[in-house]
Amino acid sequence: MSLPRINQQHLLYSIILGVIGLLLNFYPIQFFANVQFVLGNTMTVIAAVLLGPWYAFLTAMMASTGLMLIWDSPHVYLIFGLEALFLGYARRRDIYALYADAAYWLLLGAPLVYLYVVFLMDIPPSHLGFIISKQGINGLIYTSIASLLILAIPKLWFLKDKVKDRHRRQLSAQLTYFFTLLVTLTLLFSALIFNYYSLERQQVMLKQNMTEAVAHISASTQSYIENHKTVIQNTANQLTLIADKPEKWQAILSSFHESYPSFISMLIADPDAKIVNASPVSRLIAIDKKAQDININDRDYFIESFYNRRLFVSSAFLGRGFGNDAIVAMSTPFYLDEQHTQVAGIIEGSLDLSYFSHIDQVSEYSNDESVVMVDEKNQIIFASKKLSLKPLSQFNFVINKGGYHANLELINIHKMTSIVPEYIYTHRELNNGWTVYILKEFSPLLKLAEEQMFASFIMLLVSLVCTFYISTKLSALLTVPLEAVANQFSLPDSGKVSTIDDNSPREVFSLYQRLVASKEQLVAHQMELEQTVANRTAELEKANKKLTELVDRDPLTGLYNRRYAERKFSELLEFCLRSEQTITVAILDLDLFKTINDNYGHLAGDECLRKVSQLLQKYFKRDIDIVARYGGEEFLLILPLSNTLHIEHHLNGFREALSQLEITSPEDNQAFKVMVSIGAITANADYEADLDKWIKIADENLYQAKQQGRNRTIIDIITD
Known part of the structure; x- marks a missing residue:
């Protein structure tokens, strides 16, 4: 084989x-x-x-x-x-x-x-x-x-x-296929555009809801921290007033703790970092029973408050001895004197981190969202239960920048290497360095997109079947009568109408009657008509060519006129839109042209315009370039498929070439030169559909060129 x-x-x-x-x-x-x-x-x-x-x-x-x-x-x-x-x-x-x-x-x-x-x-x-x-x-x-x-x-x-059909296709089949193509593309693009904007709205709403949620929880957390910092400071102020009476410290401590149960425990340590008072008192009694002293001189909350004498909020850590909970400590010193020169001790409160679970539960945004709160060391202070993250562990995550495109921030916290994002997230940093994260599973949004895509696919298949059926019927309404007409004229005259009857469309029946009436006349005059048509066509083409030249060309310079340029701009714009290319529109104005007319005469001015036109056609000679006389001594350039990196250089090349061109006055053979100022704009084709907007910007740039001394090019290159 x-x-x-x-x-x-x-x-x-x-x-x-x-x-x-x-x-x-x-x-x-x-x-x-x-x-x-x-x-x-x-x-x-x-x-x-x-x-x-x-x-x-x-x-x-x-x-x-x-x-x-x-x-x-x-x-x-x-x-x-x-x-x-x-x-x-x-x-x-x-x-x-x-x-x-x-x-x-x-x-x-x-x-x-x-x-x-x-x-x-x-x-x-x-x-x-x-x-x-x-x-x-x-x-x-x-x-x-x-x-x-x-x-x-x-x-x-x-x-x-090329591959040819094995059998000649029927017109009805071709019409059916063409209609099916159009309907398919129309439905597909309509469904996809609808789905796209629907998903965009969903993402905007999600982002807005999550932003509001993180703002709400952040505000609640910030308020919670600030309130308890105030409590610690007020307790310290009370203790300062009775600093010389240690026997009253316990009562003050217990009173404040009773009023603010959000602290798991509160304690007072003396300058030697030994715990001397605590609330609840049962914890201190348990320590005494162990016959050991708890010294906290290595704890940050003691060091910062006692030595640096400031209110301090710690990172999350595990309690030791005096409770073994994961806590965040707040501490501040209190003093023996009002001048705060001698520290009597420090007051510390251990925040109840379960409160953040309460914030999560009562939040109106928390039905399908999760919360993670970390301290300034990225340790987890609190995480929603469904995330299965341990307090005090590091909050590790990977920002998903894989093949999943969305207008939302995506992360993975369990499957770090997966290309499939797990969560949509947003976050906000608090004043004390903590960060609140709001997480929402990505899969529900993806499920919505899947349902929309699947519905589009099913709708398309159903539409294809319906379109095929309807198109077949519609094409038959046209092709069956036409086939009957063709059959009538392919057979010898028999005087019979066959299927061309009152049930046929009016236009087809009228066509049939006219064809019958004209058949002999058409045969007799066929050759004469063909010759007449050929002659008339040639004359018409010649006349049309002359007319087009008169209508579209400037008689002095031979360039296109302004009307032609404005008419062709829309065609060039559509051409560049299809290929996503740029267009340059430029206005050129001869500098001090009036002095040429005054010094050398109007014939010299006309000769100058012709020479400038010839040079323009030499420099901008692509078939798609439009070079037109805009009026007087002004010229208009429309340059599709422009190269933004070289267009200014090309315009300046023309300007410099013109400045070197010698022009001879036809009246007295005196030689003179002329210079030109250029204003231009280069932008993507989708920048503006109205040519007047392009010309306005080019004209403003031309005005600047004139103001800055003439003989220069000013161009706006708009890349976005």
């Missing part, structure tokens, strides 16, 4: 399409989470329809390399390579690409994606539906775009040696 002959031209086409597909696949369109729409595979579908399966397979391998480089997922070669072969062989059987691709994803593509994700990727099973429906929708999108491109580019219809 011999191998099929390789068509060198088709091989070249498939490589070119593959390179284009590879470049397009380097920049997949982000939608949400791990949904990225790849348009480079459009080239694969075009190759499958025009060139056949194996050339399409080569194109698919090259286009998939772009995805492999950015996704690092070798499955793209298998899935998209098989898709290319499937579409190519379906094309040989006269099956339209859209129908074939829908069948591929239902029968092969979706199961292959499922097996790959389950066995080779670390992705939760709950994400499977989202991933599979995304792949199917993406396939239908680029297949529909490819099919419309083939229909919209006439050159592709006549590609040499």
